[in-house]
Amino acid sequence: MANGGGDSHLSRGLLRPDAAVAERCALIEAEKATYPIAWMCRQLGVPRSSLYAWRNRTETPTQARRRELAVEVRRIFDDSRQTSGCRRVAAQLNREGHECSVGLVADLMRELGLRAVQPRAYKRTTLPGEQPEDSPDLIGRDFTAAAPGQRLVGDITYLATDQGWLYLATVIDLATRMVVGWQIADHMRTGLVTDALAMAAEAGHTRPGVIFHSDRGAQYTSAEFRQYCKGKSIRTSVGRTGVCWDNAAAESFFAALKNEMYHRQKFTTKAKARFAVAEYIEVFYNRQRLHSTLGYRTPHEALTEFETAAPAA
Incomplete structure (x- = not known):
């Protein structure tokens, strides 16, 4: 009081x-x-x-x-x-x-006197590999999709805690803007991003030939990642080095997460940070937060509407 x-x-x-x-x-x-x-x-x-x-x-x-x-x-x-x-x-x-x-x-x-939390500048975190595998840009800054499971975007960000750094990789569906795959680890090896993509695939959020777009971070351009995607019938797509707009949809999510949740509290342990991120993604962002790009619907509502309309099509 x-x-x-x-x-x-x-x-x-x-x-x-x-x-x-x-x-x-x-x-x-x-x-x-x-x-x-x-x-x-x-x-x-x-x-x-x-x-x-x-x-x-x-x-x-x-x-x-x-x-x-x-x-x-x-x-x-x-x-x-x-x-x-x-x-x-x-x-x-x-x-x-x-x-x-x-x-x-x-x-x-x-x-x-109600003021929404103000956005902070977003700083890029992923670094290009020394010899990145070549891959075309199949998105071309068109962050839309006709249906779920066709076009996905992903990125990595740093999360600070009193116990050290954590790294969050996400996979976002462009049709629903839902975070359909994510993984947190204390490393930035390729396994971080393949685990996030595997979560999306195992939950049924990918279709054969799906496009996965990212920046030219070393994890996304590695031979290991390319081999994983080839085995899952996932087409890789990357933007230009150092051009944030080429992966704006993925970076927009991280800006929201940090502005709306992460920068507003202090995390003394990695466990608390993991729980907070999981709650933000699965409870708030995917199911409660209205998105202007979805006509002020939630990602879960958008997905449900696609699924409901599909049998009638």
Whole structure:
């Protein structure tokens, strides 16, 4: 629970310094389930009598709708782990039957002081091999697919813990943006990426002739990896060296994982980091997080729709 310190975030930036009493009262009303009313009145300089008078005023239908919608905005924002901006919050509201515009949600979030976690710059981690096997770019920055199991992308990133580094390899389906394969290890040998790809294949997320696209990291251009893919009827594809846009879909996932989860906490052990990554991928990212590239659906919803439509096709 918040304390009575004058440095409270309620008094530091949720409202403009010249905010009207009505705006301050609205904030108190919206936050009454989170903070003590008396404490908020002190922090925002609102007499209790003014709050009661504001509550008893005649409320217009528009004001009532904004007040009710503000509660839903707060709920959805919290459910998203403070990661959703106004567009994703508005999309979820409309999914639930609360018709609203992005502009209205942006106004309410501003009044409530709700700010989604801000993205950090993403730093590339994979390094090209000394003698990489030649492979064409079969994606050409077209990160779409007609159906699941046809076009996949993958990459590797570093994860810091107090016990040392971990390395995460992922496989993402471009039709659903679902992370269909992943592996964490304390090494960056080729086995890391083949294990991630094997997870996708064993779960039925690959079709014969599927394209797997990556950067020119040594693991992805090694003879061992090429041999594995050949044995599984997987066609390899790589982007140009040092050109991040050639594998943007894979790197976008790592930016989301680190921005929305990893950089927001400290991991004292590798075990805690492994669990957090697994929970983020399988629970939040694949099944709860709305994706703008999917028309504000979750990857699991997109996959389900493909699977449902397939028998009828």
